[in-house]
Amino acid sequence: MDALPEEVVLHIIRFLEVPDIVHFQRTSRRHLTLARDSTIWKLECFNSSRAEALRRRQVLLGAQDAKLAELRNAVTALPGSDLTAWDVSQLRGSAQPRASVDPEYAARVQRVRALANWEPGYSDERLDYYEEFVHRHAPISLGWLDLPKARTSDKEELREATGVGVLHDSDEHVQHVIAPLDDGSICIWDVSERSTTTAGGRGKIVAQSRSGLLTGQSPTATSDSRIIMTETGAVECASVDNTHSKALFAVQNRLHEVDLTTLQLVSTKQYPWPITALSETRNGVPATIGTNWTLHLHDPRDPAFGANEQESSGELIGGATYSHASLTQPGPLSILHEAAAGTGDSSIWVAGRFTSLLNYDRRFFPRLHGTIHSGARIAALGSLPYPLIPQSLDLIRNPDIPISLLADARTRPGTTILAAAEYKGKGSLELYGLPRQEPYQNRQTASASKLLAVAPHGGRIVFSDGDGNLKWVERDGFSHVRTFNINDYVSAKDREAARSQDASAYGIWSSTASEMPGQGDIVQKIIPTHPVTASSTGLATQGSGRDRADVNQSNLLLWTGDGRLGVLGFGHENPLGRDQWHDGVEDPQTESAEQRARVDAEKQYGMAMRRALERNADEVRFVRGLGMGYQRN
Template identity: 70%
Template sequence: MDRLPEEVVLHIFSYCEVQDIVRLQTVSCRYLKLGRDNALWKIDCFSSSRAEALRRRQQLLTVQSPQLAELRNAVTALPGADLTAWDVAQLRGSTQPRSSADPEAEARVQRTRALVNWEPGYPDERLNYYEEYIHRHASINVHWVGVPQLRASDKDGVVCEATGTGTLDNADGSVQTLVSPLDDGSICVWDISERSSSHQGGRGRLIHQTRPGLLTGREADATSESRAIMTEVGAVECVSIDSTSSKGYFAVQNSLHEIDLNTMQAASTKQYPFPITVLSDAKDRVPVTVGTNWTVHLHDPRDRAFMLSGPNPAGELIGGSQYSHATLAQPGPLSILHDSGLGADDSSIWVAGRFTSLLNYDRRFFPRLRGTIHSGARIASLSSLPYPLVPQNLDLIRNPEATISALVEARNRRGTTILAAAEYKGKGSLELYGLPRVQPYQNRQTASASKLLSVAPHGGRIVFSDGDGNLKWVERDGFSHVRTLNINDTAPIGDGGSGQPGDASAYGIWSSTASEMPGQGDIVQKIISTHPITNSTLSYDHRSSRADINQSNLILWTGDGRLGMLGFGHRNALDHDENEVVEVQAESAEQRAKQDAERQYGMAMRRALERNADEVRFVRGLGMGFARH
């Protein structure tokens, strides 16, 4: 085997099962390299994807006997069926154009079209498909960061809640530390750096905590007052970290505090006329955009008028005499995105919120409005993917007339895609907007039955959260489902960090309240990827210190004020074992789909029983509980 060329070894690997390929990586350094070949795992990812399943389904439709046509038409026409253009053509009895009269050649052509259509990577992007396979098939674990307890003597044992979160990143974009304000007015910093061959990783260790009341201006023992101040507005995007200058910006009611993360001391404070509801990211030495309930401002920390010793400019801001600001026709901005995917000279500012349009400002001519994009939905979160949006009419599977060359040309175009998590008529709406030429796509049918709260690109997929506590991964087309996790299926914070499902046997539907079960009813308000996708993102590290695989995790901030790390596999995403051997317990697509369906059914039944229990408790005092039959 050692004398065989690499191409021959890879061809042999292609006939092995996934578990066997993973075990072969431990044989030698050569097999470790070959066992993580990108082309090999790309085919494995595609073989278990929905696109390949749809292709096989279409292939079976063409070879079925005519006797099954009536039964097939009846099943396909059932309510809720996922009809494609191919299905409709089959139901109508029409034929699809074929590229060859040879069935085997036709099957190869269709498989090539399906592979090109599914491939999530762009021509100038280098995805690691070995890691991609792990994220699509390995088990998911969530481990919570240890949040300090309240220091007040009368509330010993009470854990503080995080009121926001941000990350301090390395030069390569990977996350180094987690920064979060707590409801007692303090700021905590955790080390969540990655593990490599020369570094054991941060393991979620608490590095520093400031004194309580730093952000509220109250005494350390005035925890009740600080909590009321920190939780009054309830903004999700209330933390912005500038990794270049190691500065943190924290919004507390009408005040914006600038904190030096090296000394953990306040550098400046600026007052705004209305409560601050959102902050933009602070990066690339670009001024932070601040959104209040009725206005949008540009905050430049270099202006010495905002220092602690300077005058309070709140009155001037209300009148707008000194600092320009944009006034909103409708209140409630919730997310601000600085679009830098079109080049370094791009100065776009996108503002979205409880109003039904995306507002586009130009930083160079602020506060003049450049344009708007009507959505019709109320958007809670914005994110960006630095690659163009492929139009739906170029879907090679659902549109047989589309060509591979047209799809490749669309992928090679210069552009960026804005991702939006929204709510439309009570249901979740995942929206994608291609720039510079606006090409909207809105998934309002299969995204979620409840409001979407956060969205972020994650490897070759898109992940978003909804109001039912679900985390859902879809392909970059915005509708092809990959997998689902409910945050309430993970164990509560008191279990010592285990990511296994909690035991509900000790809790009944007749308890005093359904919320007595810890962790139930929680939602994910913010998702942060530890490896954000940029134009310069590379999947391979050629440094002498090799980083571990499978570390593109997700940082979660929940509605209960918890901070967690979502990882894949059986290894703890925070507490690594030094002598641990990397092993991927892969599941088949059928097993994973069955487990997800069972989990969703169980959660739906639990919610139904809880609603029934609430109704019983409600009618107890109305006399119905004493009726005799």
Template identity: 45%
Template sequence: MIHLPDEIILQIVAYLEPEEVVNLQHVCRHLLNLARDNSIWKQLCFDHSAAERRRRRLQSPPDIDPHLAELIRAANNVSGAFPSHAYALNALDPDLASHQTAEKRRAALLANWDPTYVGEKVNFYEEFIQRHAPYSIRWFEKAKHGHEDDNLHREATGAGILYSDEGIAERLIAPLEDGSISIWDASASSEHEGKIIARTGIGLLANKGSDLDYDTRLRQSQTIMTETGAVECVSVDSRQKKAFFAVQNMLNEVDLQTLQVVSKTPYPFPITALSESRHPTPLTVGTNWTLHLHDTRKPAVAQAEVKCELIGGPTTDASSRLDRSDFGGHLSLTQPGPLSILHLPSTREWDGNGDIWVGGRFTSFLNFDRRFFPRLRGTVHSGARVSCLTALPYPFIPHELHQQRPSTSAASRLYEAKKLPGYTLIAAGEYKGKGSLELYGLSSEPARSIDSSDSRTTRNNAACYQNRQTASSSKLLSVAPHGTRLVFADGDGNLKWVERDASTPVRHFNINDPDLQKSTSHSTSTHPSSSSSSSPPTATAAATSTVFETPLSTGDIVQKILPSISPSLLSNTSSSAQQQQHAVVPLNQNNILVWTGDGRLGVVGFGRDDVFLDAVERLDGVAEDVGEEEERVREREREYGAEMRRALERQAREARWLRGYGL
């Protein structure tokens, strides 16, 4: 077989099941390359997709009358559905005509399902793994302070990712409830993934220095760090290696190379949201009642605090807390609560909208042009209260194009729609107590775009789609693109993946699932990112666990989803040379990192990952040996301390007894 032409081998491989194709990769390097053929895995992704399984199930239900089933199959194979001259030429050969009809129908179904856009490069082998292989959650090392016996865990109050020059997650940055900053190794190719590599002292962000004793500094820091509870409170600038942390009404700029606070900028109200930080674009800061642009190149000016007594009681006008002379630098909001701020590239093709989108507890999106800030450019009414905003660097596809009858003309219309330049605005939130996942088109094509300055366009059904029926029974907390899918988290602890149409399900699991608490010490497979082997993907989702520290507690939720691939890497606004440089992402690198409501950090991966497990087991083995010796020393210390305490108590009792006799 090895001497056959590659085209013949690929035809044979196409008849194999996914497990057999994976096993074929172990034969030799030549078959490894052929078994990784993108077209084969694209066909497998399509065959095992929810839409195709549903279509096959509806096409031949098990309980249907045989005569009716035959009639349905005949209707599906009507040659008129795919007009072509081939039918007239092969009219005398019904078998050949039926075969060509089936091939054309399958090609139309595949084109209708295809989640990729024109020019987008997708590794469908990795796509199949992420869609069907066993998933895993690896919890990062806990940040602890104090004696080991205390087992004190400092919860993370936010999270951000420092990306490498290649656009892949390298470090995970998080502020802790004690006012310190902790940095974890987040590189999937590192054997120290999940380990803490740097840590500051407590009270750094809370501005509680060493002039206070330890207990006071810790207590006051915890009160300050947990008072507001903003989700988007961390923004990392991967270019300048800086991070911004929002603590109450103070914005802290920290140099990640020295872990020192560079500047502190006060704001009139508690900060509730930070935008993406990407030098030299100014950072957008949202407070309870205002929006500001923070230029990192401008030195922070310390504002003198003026204390006065207001005769007649406090004012009800929240804007009175602002300096009236600073009106040009901020926008006052009529409703409180911006929760998510999205920056779109200013280099994209003009679509009639600005660069900044703001969503929150109010029921409309606010749109701004950075050049004319703080003037509001326009609004888009949603009706939902938004928790998270993100975007796809590809045009919005109307929902009816996905639901149309598969045919050659329908596939052509879908292809033309994907060729148009544009962006898709994605919003996750809550509508009347249920989860809401919404898509909005930002395109230069008026028929498929919304214009925030024109309220009439928000009624354009061809430019938006709102999934408020099947998304979730509880509020959606976070959403992010993941491969050719969207992943979002809800208030019940679920992580759900859907197609880019925001409605077709792909897979889901709950982070409180008891199956995730199983031990993985018995796993025996190779690392998925190796060049000669991979995790064997299966068509049915199986739950495995690679718990790093402790099993999940019940009732936990995912507050924030952080993609391990930089959003700028997916942008189609970069040059072709940059796209070619960053087009290939190593296998098993496109994971998602999560920050939970219990203040824990972890990474969700797919397939078996023994390199990580081996490294953890090796490090844990060394730590266990050292820990056993330390435990024996501590046990002797505790025994000695208990014996001395009993001796002193006996001596005290004897002294009190003797004092009773006047001695």
């Protein structure tokens, strides 16, 4: 095999099954590189896609006898019968196939068109299709970041994250997670990716500020700080400036600027109403601050921005305040800078509880530049730095469209705005192309509940809903890839915690929400650890040295409604890279014999109390209905 040319080895690999290709990678470094050829894995991804399944169905229908084809078309046209999958495809606009004179030739043509129509990558984008295949088929695992513990009275409680932001490296890969906690402190975790020689950050806590830093309360007044931190409940309440290692945190109507190196307050600015959304802070572009009724630009380099705004809403609406825009409807929830997608440097998009996307130009702020009517209430915005392909260029739905038109549309510059919304009680995934074109709104198959977050993830789009589901679809916004519910995943650590749970969660006091950790949780925010940018290649850095980035690390950082932070990965291993040895030495302070004895004693006491309460519950159930049969009305 070592003497064969690479072209011959690649041709041989095409005849292997997927498990055999994976085993073939382990034989040598040369075979590892060849067996991860992107073209091979692109075909594997396509073979298991819904586009290929539809093409195969069309081939089978087209290969039928001409008389059977006419009979089938006549039956399909009959009213009153239940629609089949093929009937649905007819309603979507594709023509009914006729019996082909040369079925093999027709199958080859249809396969070429289906592959061109399905391919998620653009002309200047290099996707790693080996990683794509892993993300589409490998089992999903979750690793939860360890939150700091707080001892209140005689019981230890975990702090809750009230927001989340990330620090990137030069390749736009997430290195650190920054989150404000419910006690008013700021915590930083190391989630840097592993390589062939290093274990990565593993989600370790690297720094934490004092309690009450963001609330102005004393470190001991954790109850007061918790009330302040959770009162507004804004999802986009943290924005990190990677260039200057600073971060903005919104707490009620105050905006705090914090130096992430020293974890000290740099400045505080007060706004007239509670802050509901913050934009990203990148490349020296001023951040956009959204309150219930106004929008503001925040640039710490400009002294005019540093002055406090008037606290009186009447004076603010009067127009005397520097650089603000008044909103006719309250409730901005997400702010997107088009510059974040690399396509512009001045556009600001605002969405929220109102039914339109508001567009502002930073050069003419606060004048409204334009709007896009949605009809839905949008909870989150995301961006894909590539143009939106209109539905009219779908090669499967429209057999007469040449492939050249689709290829030309993929080469044009543009950006696609992703929106997670709610329309008439159901989830709505919406795609808006810039420059302006006909948007696509999936309000039928996205979700039965409200969508909460959305982000591009490799060659797919991922979004979350109010039922705790994470769903991946193709970039067309319609074709389903896979679904995962965070409440269905229970790690070994969670199972052990459930077994040793306090006895009050069982018996007659039990509830569905308390029987398992994370039950009923939802994902409020999704952050890809490898964001899709116009300059990213999506390919793992192989290199020739010994220190090579490991594969399959384009994970998702999740912030849940219960205030937990997790990393979603693909494979059987913990995405944080922890193992049994690491878990055993993770906290050196618990290694002493005295502390181990105390932990064992607490577990034994908890089990004894559980058995006692369960017996008490059995007695209550037994005597609850005694004598009821002898009562008379």
